[in-house]
Amino acid sequence: MFTPTKLLLLGLILAVIWYGYRIIEKRNEAAKHKRDQTSADATVDMIECKTCGAWVDAKDGCSICG
Numbered sequence: 001m002f003t004p005t006k007l008l009l010l011g012l013i014l015a016v017i018w019y020g021y022r023i024i025e026k027r028n029e030a031a032k033h034k035r036d037q038t039s040a041d042a043t044v045d046m047i048e049c050k051t052c053g054a055w056v057d058a059k060d061g062c063s064i065c066g
Ligand SMILES: [Zn+2]
Pocket: 049, 050, 051, 052, 053, 054, 062, 063, 064, 065, 066
């Protein structure tokens, strides 16, 4: 039946599972954070060209009228 040794072993197994879950959770969180940052980098700021009115990349400037 339930001997102290078995209970201790059960507790140890539960602790290992709990720690494993925490590690996976942390890894998922880090991966999600990284994904969010990547998608933020992928977005481009658009500005309207004052000369021709076209929406262009804010960093590169207007490619239509220079
Ligand atoms: Zn322009």
